[in-house]
Amino acid sequence: MTEEENVRRAGPLTYRGSAIPATTTDQRLLDRRGPTDWVHTDPWRVLRIQSEFVEGFGLLSELPSAVSVFGSARIRPDSEYYRLGEQVGARLAEAGYATITGGGPGMMEAANKGAQQAGGLSVGLGIELPFEQSLNPYVDMGVTFRYFFVRKTMFVKYSQAFVVLPGGFGTLDELFEAITLVQTKKVTRFPVVLVGTEFWGGLRDWVESSLLKHNLISPQDMDLLYMTDDPDEVISVIQRSHRHLEDTFERDRPGPSS
Ligand SMILES: C/C(=C\CNc1ncnc2c1ncn2[C@@H]1O[C@H](COP(=O)(O)O)[C@@H](O)[C@H]1O)CO
Numbered sequence: 721m722t723e724e725e726n727v728r729r730a731g732p733l734t735y736r737g738s739a740i741p742a743t744t745t746d747q748r749l750l751d752r753r754g755p756t757d758w759v760h761t762d763p764w765r766v767l768r769i770q771s772e773f774v775e776g777f778g779l780l781s782e783l784p785s786a787v788s789v790f791g792s793a794r795i796r797p798d799s800e801y802y803r804l805g806e807q808v809g810a811r812l813a814e815a816g817y818a819t820i821t822g823g824g825p826g827m828m829e830a831a832n833k834g835a836q837q838a839g840g841l842s843v844g845l846g847i848e849l850p851f852e853q854s855l856n857p858y859v860d861m862g863v864t865f866r867y868f869f870v871r872k873t874m875f876v877k878y879s880q881a882f883v884v885l886p887g888g889f890g891t892l893d894e895l896f897e898a899i900t901l902v903q904t905k906k907v908t909r910f911p912v913v914l915v916g917t918e919f920w921g922g923l924r925d926w927v928e929s930s931l932l933k934h935n936l937i938s939p940q941d942m943d944l945l946y947m948t949d950d951p952d953e954v955i956s957v958i959q960r961s962h963r964h965l966e967d968t969f970e971r972d973r974p975g976p977s978s
Pocket of ligand 1: 789790791792793794821822823824825828846847849853886887888889890891892894
């Protein structure tokens with residue numbers, strides 16, 4: 721046997737003589753089926769979760785400045801709120817922001833439609849649900865997640881503000897997650913704007929008369945529930961807050977001697 725035949729290199733590994741395995745790594749990968757229960761185990765899920773982060777970061781990391789818009793999946797296109805959602809998406813596009821929504825129907829579709837038709841970048845971060853659903857037709861760039869928590873990370877990481885239109889439990893979850901992140905200073909950079917004073921007024925009153933009254937939040941936390949009916953004001957609140965943050969970063973930036 722020549723020296724060449726007596727050696728097997730497998731990536732960084734070297735085998736000689738009787739230590740040479742009977743099969744190659746590729747053969748073992750491709751030939752064997754084996755048991756399949758491991759695809760339902762948590763270590764395997766961790767890899768799947770990791771791949772969702774990779775897909776999300778890959779798609780969104782080069783996004784320009786963006787705003788996440790939340791709102792009901794159930795609002796019909798003939799509703800006045802749908803029109804409001806379209807206007808918000810359009811104003812965001814005109815101000816140079818990409819619009820990110822949950823990619824579903826209702827208010828999400830309205831904001832995507834407004835953004836797309838005004839020439840802006842319209843993004844949808846869909847979620848796999850037990851019933852069949854695809855991204856709405858006004859999404860120009862989209863990804864569908866299996867895991868809610870991975871998707872939530874994307875909304876926060878790749879947008880610079882949250883706009884919250886009328887909605888149900890899903891919208892409330894997104895609103896309260898956002899203001900909790902701001903309240904606990906887990907994020908420093910973003911304004912949260914509620915659109916629809918009649919719709920959100922009751923919630924704000926309850927937060928004041930119940931949460932504030934029982935000292936469960938601080939008086940300044942009430943400012944986290946900023947409300948307006950005016951899509952133009954949504955933009956000016958976001959721009960004002962971003963200018964303020966830029967000034968703060970500029971002021972706090974270490975000088976050449978530090
Ligand atoms: C109810 C129907 C479809 C639901 N499809 C959704 N697709 C994408 N994102 C969704 C969906 N449902 C909820 N969300 C997220 O929560 C918010 C809306 O929830 P709400 O309870 O309707 O307020 C929204 O911002 C999404 O991010 C069939 O029509």
